[in-house]
Amino acid sequence: MTLTRTTCPYCGVGCGVLAGADGTIKGDPEHPANFGRLCSKGSALGETIDLEGRLLAPQVGGKDSDWDTALSLMAEKFGAAIRDHGPDSVAFYVSGQLLTEDYYIANKLIKGFMGTANIDTNSRLCMxxxxxxxxxxxxxxxxxxxxxxxxxxxxxxxxxxxxxxxxxxxxxxxxxxxxxxxxxxxxxxxxxxxxxxxxxxxxxxxxxxxxxxxxxxxxxxxxxxxxxxxxxxxxxxxxxxxxxxxxxxxxxxxxxxxxxxxxxxxxxxxxxxxxxxxxxxxxxxxxxxxxxxxxxxxxxxxxxxxxxxxxxxxxVTGQPNAMGGREVGGMANMLANHLDIENPDHRAAVQGFWQSPVMAPQPGLKAVDMFRACADGRIKALWVISTNPAVSLPDADGVAQAIANVPFVAVSDIMARTDTGDLAHVLLPATGWGEKDGTVTNSERRISRQRAFLPAPGQARPDWKIMCDLAGKMGWSEGFDFETPAQVFAEYVALSAATTDFARDLDLSLFADADYAALIPTQWPANDKRFFADGKFYHADGKAKMLPITAPAPRAAGDFTLNTGRNRDQWHTMTRSGKSPRLGAHLAEPYAEIHPDDAAALTVTEGDLIALQTPTKTAVLRALITDRTAKGQLFAPMHWTRQQSSAGWINALAAPVVDPVSGQPASKMNRVTATKFNAAWYGFAAARAPINPDAPYAAVARSLTGWQGEFAGQTAPECWEALASGLLGLPDHPASQMRDHSGAQTRIAFYEGDTVIGLFFASPIPVSLSRNHAISLIGTDTPPLQALAGRSGADQPDPGTTVCACLNVGINTLRAAVEAGARSVEALGAVTCAGTNCGSCKPELARLIEDMRAPMAAE
The missing domain is CATH 3.40.228.10 (Dimethylsulfoxide Reductase, domain 2)
Incomplete structure (x- = not known):
């Protein structure tokens, strides 16, 4: 199998990857960002390149269509909005996961031809x-x-x-x-x-x-x-x-x-x-x-x-190409090549180079303000490209309502179903990682090639190509007659050369004669170049500026402070990383870290659920009781969407408060109250087919044999089998049911012939069973009594909850190794392989050893 040198599509580190069409993934030992290292997400990329759930044809009004129809409708709607309401009635919301060539075309199209700077990006949320x-x-x-x-x-x-x-x-x-x-x-x-x-x-x-x-x-x-x-x-x-x-x-x-x-x-x-x-x-x-x-x-x-x-x-940037987007002016208050949109000389230079009919005269709407403009009717046509703002922005429910309020919405994505795509009038199938060709810039200004090693599926097109095709439909073919991403990159480099008189830092001259196909990872303006050692800065007088900074007043005591962020093994709204069973096995449901004293005050114990509330919104999450968060503070990851959870999309609770200078949302400082979610029942399910997250509390994820789900409700159902068959989508399949003598615990197995295709376990307290074992039974010919036992036999040790996602090593396997004498992280790695790939689980391994040391010493 031929391996292709490409770049990881996750964070801004910009790791080099060797990738094969069969799903083989290796770190590139020659890439200077990672020298062959990969994290758990990067290592699992091969599990995310299948076509399940992919958008493979343009859709208009929810039905499959063709490119000519979809783009003609877009051209009509965007053109009419500009004609009837002015250029500022249209907007693009784009993504740090776009390649630089995509970003460049989007910026050129909306600022230089549509005449508005209403283009912003989810990078606004990170840097x-x-x-x-x-x-x-x-x-x-x-x-x-x-x-x-x-x-x-x-x-x-x-x-x-x-x-x-x-x-x-x-x-x-x-x-x-x-x-x-x-x-x-x-x-x-x-x-x-x-x-x-x-x-x-x-x-x-x-x-x-x-x-x-x-x-x-x-x-x-x-x-x-x-x-x-x-x-x-x-x-x-x-x-x-x-x-x-x-x-x-x-x-x-x-x-x-x-x-x-x-x-x-x-x-x-x-x-x-x-x-x-x-x-x-x-x-x-x-x-x-x-x-x-x-x-x-x-x-x-x-x-x-x-x-x-x-x-x-x-x-250090969160998005894979946040830096490339910054370079080509991909945000509302920028121009390409680090030029300033407020500067008339900069605007004139870029417009002259593009030979464009108009140029946006001022900064456009930043992300939060853009969706406020959608809500109040100022935006008449919106194009969302490669991102999911109905989940990722603060006040996520309000953003979803704002998008629904726009008269015409187009969404470009690789997936047929996303929370944002569900609101679109036109869906456009884009190529994804593995199919895209272009460049990205990492956090240290290093430009690397992202190369295709898979064919474009169905009718999917690269994002830059989709935008050029729309420009052609709107009468601007001459400015967008690119046939390859190499031509786009060459124009971007030429723009850098054409604007050198402004003495900006962005100098791409070393790429002027570069072989695009063979381009190696290279920093601008030169490899290993550091800025400012000579004391030369880019203000008019050549000096840097120190600013008087006022510290905010200490926050008054009161409700909880909710801090949001990321999991170790997931990425954004999980449209890619959620496909990997290994990545979902570490932390498979939305949770909130809460200090033990706060948990005790709420009478919350391990396994309980907690409800976090603002005056208008509620989220229900699993309580993770830990002193790693301080008293009065909560932490919750932002990955879960309405596709995966009934009440776990945490950004619905986030207030749209922004930094007054940058417009970046204050995602770390949300005020919420917290109460125990008093569940009457808890459930766990495993199934071969996708599981429906339709319960007061529900979270579904991929598993090694299909799907898994966690559930809870405040009222017990009249018929457990009807509830289970509805959640698992198995209303017509035979089932075996077991209930304990009190009738409180219920276990149901669904069969197709002799094959287990679904399992459901319910209890008035958090369900205790070997989840990995239950998952492993899906697709096997296992008799009902054995399938409903909820634990493995002596001949089949239960590895326990996954700790090392790279190598799928469970907590029970690690505990056994520690008890057998592996009393260091290195020794654990030698015995179990845990921590020997990306190493991001090493802190958890060290804590496990420390937690077990005292009890073992007392024996």
């Missing part, structure tokens, strides 16, 4: 505050450093970044560097204790939004202790005095840390020359996210710790 902070400090959106800085630093400060789960390969690079250089120090700044905290020498558990107080305090400390780089400040920085004066007005204790914790951190930071501060969503997804970014940048600028090996601030 817009970093963009705004960079531009305020540096004059342009420049990431100064490279991944090598993570390995050359003597101190790494991870702020609001669960790197172990969200960027596992970077986490493993740091772990390897720390093992090679034990004197390296790692500090984790995060309200939660996460898997990343286990790598850190120090975990600073700040209060939510305590970051500014922490870093303002650091700046004041640097001044008080003579740790500033006065020569660098005088030569290369404006705004220092005002920034310092404001920092000195801040009380560092408002960070939630003690004086001893602050003193230790400040002495470590000020006394270490090679410092890299890595920050991510805990910084960006805040109502003061841009100010947080600038508070961090202030400290690096004040000490000159930027642009040299092992030094600098480093924003």
């Amino acid at each position: 817009a505050s970093s963009v705004a902070g960079h531009k305020r400090a540096f004059g342009t959106d420049t990431v100064p450093g490279t991944y090598r800085d993570l390995e050359e630093a003597d101190l790494i400060v991870l702020v609001g970044s669960n790197l172990a789960w969200c960027h596992p390969v970077l986490h493993q690079r740091i772990a390897a560097a720390k093992e090679a250089r034990p004197d390296m120090r790692v500090v984790n700044v995060d309200p939660r204790k996460t898997a990343t905290s286990d790598l850190a020498d120090t975990h600073l558990r700040i209060v939510p939004d305590g970051d500014i107080a922490l870093f303002n305090g650091l700046l004041a400390h640097l001044a008080e202790t003579g740790a500033l780089n006065r020569a660098y400040i005088d030569s290369h920085v404006n705004g220092f005095d005002a920034a310092l004066a404001q920092a000195q007005q801040t009380n560092p204790l408002d960070s939630g840390l003690t004086e001893a914790e602050l003193d230790e951190f400040y002495r470590l930071w000020s006394g270490t020359q090679k410092v890299v501060t890595v920050y991510s969503q805990g910084v960006n997804q805040s109502g003061c996210g841009t100010d947080k970014v600038n508070a961090i940048l202030n400290c690096h600028l004040a000490t000159g710790r930027i642009g040299t090996p092992g030094c600098g601030p480093f924003s």
Whole structure:
């Protein structure tokens, strides 16, 4: 089998992948982002390339159609909206999972030909505050450093970044560097204790939004202790005095840390020359996210710790091509090539290069405002491309209603059913990862090729091609007569050359004569290039700017603070990662982490469900009781949708509060109340066919033999078999039923001949059984009594809940290995292979050993 060099479609690390059409997936040892490493999601990519559920033909009004009909209708609707209501009546909402060529065409089409900047992206939800902070400090959106800085630093400060789960390969690079250089120090700044905290020498558990107080305090400390780089400040920085004066007005204790914790951190930071501060969503997804970014940048600028090996601030992006989207101007307040849409000279230069009939005269609507405009009727035609805003945006139910309010909605996707696609008038089948050809840019400015190794299925087309075809229908063929993505990339590079007079950071000249087909991963403007070591920035006077940053007032005690984020093994709304049974086996249902004291106050115990509420919305989640979240705080992942859960799409609870500078939603700081969900019954099901999530509480996921589901309700049904057959979609199949003597517990097996095709277990308390064993019986010829036992026999050990998703190693297997003498993570790996691939489960392995050590010592 020939393996194709391509790039992983998940996070912004940008790992190289060797992929085969048979589903073979390997890390690319020659790619400088990962050197062959892959995380659990990347390792499971081969399980996500099937055509189940794919959209394979254009649909108009919910029925299969053809490209000419669908695109002609789109051209008519978008053209009429522009003609009758003006250019700002149309909008595109796009995605950081688009390739750079897709992004470039979308930006050119809407800004240069439709005449509006109403294009925004789900990248607004992950890194817009970093963009705004960079531009305020540096004059342009420049990431100064490279991944090598993570390995050359003597101190790494991870702020609001669960790197172990969200960027596992970077986490493993740091772990390897720390093992090679034990004197390296790692500090984790995060309200939660996460898997990343286990790598850190120090975990600073700040209060939510305590970051500014922490870093303002650091700046004041640097001044008080003579740790500033006065020569660098005088030569290369404006705004220092005002920034310092404001920092000195801040009380560092408002960070939630003690004086001893602050003193230790400040002495470590000020006394270490090679410092890299890595920050991510805990910084960006805040109502003061841009100010947080600038508070961090202030400290690096004040000490000159930027642009040299092992030094600098480093924003790690969540989306695979968020950086490529930033480069081509894929957001509402940008132009291509890091030019400014507010600047008339920049607009004229881009319009002249494109030879376009119009140019958007001002920034467009950012994501949250765009959907407000959908709700109030300002948007008449909307195109959503490769994303699912009806789930991923705050106030998700309100966003769904806003989309439904738009007179004409088109959605391009690879899946026939998504929460957003269900609201569309026209559905367009796009090619997916494995079928797409183009480029992406990772978090260190490295452009890599994403290459196709599968044919386009059905009538699916690349996104750039769909947009060019629509442009042709609207009379703009000449500006969009591209035949290959290589031609699109070449025009993008040529635009960079045509705008060099503006002296921006984005210089793609090294790609001018590149062989697109053979393009190797390359950083712009040059490999291993760091910015700002020479003190040259992109403001008009060539200097950087420090800004006076005001810390938010400490939050008053009251309801719970809900923090949302990601799971280790899932991606966004699971349209891709949800196809992998291995990835779903680790945490298969929506949950909320809750501190033991808070759980006790709510009389919530292990296995119970909790209801999280705002004045208008409720979500029901499994309670995960842990001290890894602080008292008064909750954490819930954002992956579940209406397709997979009856009440677990958590962004329905999120208020549409945004940072006033960047427009990025404050996804980490939602106010909710919490109560115990008083269930009358709990259920678990396994089946060969998809399971219906139709219960007051329901969550379904893929399993190794089909599907699995968790259920609960507040009223017991009159007929358990009718309920079970409805959930499993098996109303006409014979069933065997077993109930205990009290009639409280019910077990039902559905058969097709002698083959088990569905199992359902119900109980008045959370169902206790070997789920992996029940799942393994689907598709087997197992007699009813054995199928309904709920546990495996002595000859078939139950591996337990999956811990290592890469190699499918369960908790019971690991416990047995520890009891047999494997008392270190390395020893566990040698015996069970757990943790030997991506390593992101290593923190859990270490905790398991620690939890078992004391009981074993007492025996």
